Amino acid sequence: MSKKDKALARAAAARQRGRLKKADFVKKHERAPSLVEKLYCRVCGDVVKELIMDENYIDTRTINGQVVKTVGLVLAESSEYAEIELTFDDGSTHVTYTCKKCAHTLTTDDLEDMYALDLELWNAEGAPEEFFAQYGSRKPLTSKVIRQDGGPV
Numbered sequence: 001m002s003k004k005d006k007a008l009a010r011a012a013a014a015r016q017r018g019r020l021k022k023a024d025f026v027k028k029h030e031r032a033p034s035l036v037e038k039l040y041c042r043v044c045g046d047v048v049k050e051l052i053m054d055e056n057y058i059d060t061r062t063i064n065g066q067v068v069k070t071v072g073l074v075l076a077e078s079s080e081y082a083e084i085e086l087t088f089d090d091g092s093t094h095v096t097y098t099c100k101k102c103a104h105t106l107t108t109d110d111l112e113d114m115y116a117l118d119l120e121l122w123n124a125e126g127a128p129e130e131f132f133a134q135y136g137s138r139k140p141l142t143s144k145v146i147r148q149d150g151g152p153v
């Protein structure tokens with residue numbers, strides 16, 4: 001079994017355990033699938049980021065006699081967003097996120113399931129085999145909150 005297959009087996013096991021309320025934590029925009037529309041806390045399922053209209057980027061121009069109005073979009077953090085840093089058994093670290101409530105009550109099992117789903121997502125995004133050789137088998141041991149309420153903790 002390749003390192004990538006082993007990493008994907010960790011994700012499958014995490015899904016099967018069903019401890020996380022939102023294993024599919026990234027919702028893509030229906031009409032623009034390259035855009036993330038909503039990001040959920042994997043542990044409780046609350047929305048922590050959402051695509052909203054950015055009123056600083058509204059543009060109106062005339063194209064072939066038609067007035068075309070465009071608006072910018074921004075993936076904004078909700079007030080519940082918290083960034084956490086995982087520390088692994090090999091001493092390495094990885095920054096990820098949860099909601100503010102869950103950030104302070106994460107168990108080692110939660111961390112394993114969250115990281116396993118990150119590995120699955122990176123695979124879906126095309127991470128190469130070497131990536132999994134380097135990061136696919138490390139185990140998260142602890143987490144600490146590094147940012148919440150829009151700033152450092």
Ligand SMILES: [Zn+2]
Nearest residue numbers: 041044099102
């Ligand atoms: Zn949560």
